[in-house]
Amino acid sequence: MDSVHESGVWTHDAGIYSAGKTIAFALHIVDCVRLPACDQATGPRADEYDPTMSEIIDEQVTAELDGGFVVFRLGTRINTLWKVHKWFPIFRAARKMVDEVDADSDSGLLAFERRVGMRALEIVQYWRSFEDLRNYALDSEFSHAPSMKSTMEQMERCDDVGIWHELYVIGDDSYETAYHNTPPTGLGTAGTLSPAEGTRRTAAGRLGLTEGDDFSYEPRGVEAESVDTG
Numbered sequence: 564m565d566s567v568h569e570s571g572v573w574t575h576d577a578g579i580y581s582a583g584k585t586i587a588f589a590l591h592i593v594d595c596v597r598l599p600a601c602d603q604a605t606g607p608r609a610d611e612y613d614p615t616m617s618e619i620i621d622e623q624v625t626a627e628l629d630g631g632f633v634v635f636r637l638g639t640r641i642n643t644l645w646k647v648h649k650w651f652p653i654f655r656a657a658r659k660m661v662d663e664v665d666a667d668s669d670s671g672l673l674a675f676e677r678r679v680g681m682r683a684l685e686i687v688q689y690w691r692s693f694e695d696l697r698n699y700a701l702d703s704e705f706s707h708a709p710s711m712k713s714t715m716e717q718m719e720r721c722d723d724v725g726i727w728h729e730l731y732v733i734g735d736d737s738y739e740t741a742y743h744n745t746p747p748t749g750l751g752t753a754g755t756l757s758p759a760e761g762t763r764r765t766a767a768g769r770l771g772l773t774e775g776d777d778f779s780y781e782p783r784g785v786e787a788e789s790v791d792t793g
């Protein structure tokens with residue numbers, strides 16, 4: 564059944580949800596009876612983790628990067644789908660810019676990921692420092708600086724396409740990460756991967772707030788004690 568969210572966006576959420584539930588149940592039955600059972604670890608060993616590998620790591624791991632880093636989220640949004648001539652150049656520019664920084668081994672770009680949606684492209688970038696990121700953005704040798712003015716002018720003339728960014732400067736001990744049954748992802752493609760064990764077992768442990776023993780998965784065991792976040 565169709566429904567309208569408060570935002571006015573049409574969705575078919577009720578229908579999709581119940582169809583999804585039926586398909587998930589059917590696949591669950593198939594998975595339960597199929598042979599061989601999914602009970603064997605097939606991924607690499609802990610001492611073989613490499614941020615560039617594409618294999619799934621089938622245990623929980625965490626990624627760390629010494630000395631802090633910067634996360635830059637760059638987004639473009641298509642507001643008027645049929646005006647391809649307005650949004651396509653921006654999408655192409657985004658691709659070109661990321662490729663040019665990636666090709667420069669001194670740029671300070673550590674890793675990036677592209678995410679594509681129906682109307683959107685997002686590129687999440689991990690940089691060594693804000694200085695490196697700013698140098699790229701304002702260096703007239705690269706394609707970003709010359710295109711800033713014309714892009715701003717286009718944005719002011721019409722709203723057929725939007726761009727946005729968010730920038731976070733992350734301190735050495737102010738983040739934590741966990742990945743399970745995925746290939747290296749996000750910061751995991753830039754940092755050092757290690758098993759999420761011992762003091763790295765929980766989010767608070769990875770933040771250095773506890774010894775990693777602050778909850779258990781046993782029934783009723785997830786009542787968190789308060790931790791001092793300073």
Ligand code: HEM
Binds near residue numbers: 661664711728
């Ligand atoms: C590798 C990709 C990109 C990086 C690293 C990047 C980085 C940055 C940074 C750091 C700034 C802030 C500059 C400052 O205020 O000192 C900025 C501003 C800006 N960027 Fe990008 N950008 C990228 C891609 C793009 C793309 C694809 C476009 C559009 C074609 C774009 C358009 C702009 C515009 C118009 C501004 C000025 C915004 C303002 O003054 O408020 N950028 N960018």
